[in-house]
Amino acid sequence: EVQLVESGGGLVQPGGSLRLSCAASGFTFSDPWMHWVRQAPGKGLVWVSRINGDGSVTHYADSVKGRFTISRDNAKNTLYLQMNSLKGEDTAVYYCAGRGSGKIDSWGQGTLVTVSS
């Protein structure tokens, strides 16, 4: 069974940093693309970033480019999202998701990030 478990969310002040982690199991983690998708309270889904299997290719939404960095450690079956220069509009539930370069067949339960002073 595929499992994706996010951690690292919490309350952070504007301008601060946070690193999210996603522990994966139930599939060969080093093969597929993986994504981060976020959802502000009461709002829709927004794609954030994706990374290919060996970590050599990454893409970002314009709204986070230059502030967020996606990475992965295939030896630890873990996906990361380093978030810097956080703003109030980054407040959202962040989902770890994957297993396709575009279509997303697996989702974690999400971790809440709140950016507020």
Next chain:
Amino acid sequence: EIVLTQSPGTLSLSPGERATLSCRASQNINNNYLAWYQQKPGQAPRFLIYDASRRATGIPDRFSGSGSGTDFTLTISRLEPEDFAVYYCQQYSISSLSFGGGTKLEIK
């Protein structure tokens, strides 16, 4: 960037009825690289349809997708009580992926 516009924003129907949800893209979606997801309150999204018309594993055949180019449709042939949720379309035609704003399917 490809902007996806979903309509209607809210659809009120009764169990047993047919639901038709629309997703329109601001530019052509190559290879029909469009997916649909279902999300219920407090839950993660669920993968329904990919490549515009292919059902994901385990998805009932009352769910079907169609369309090409810029206009796509998700159809639920006979609504079951568990189908009332929010539905999102998503394109993966270009490196910057995007989701539509969602259609809320509610019980009439």
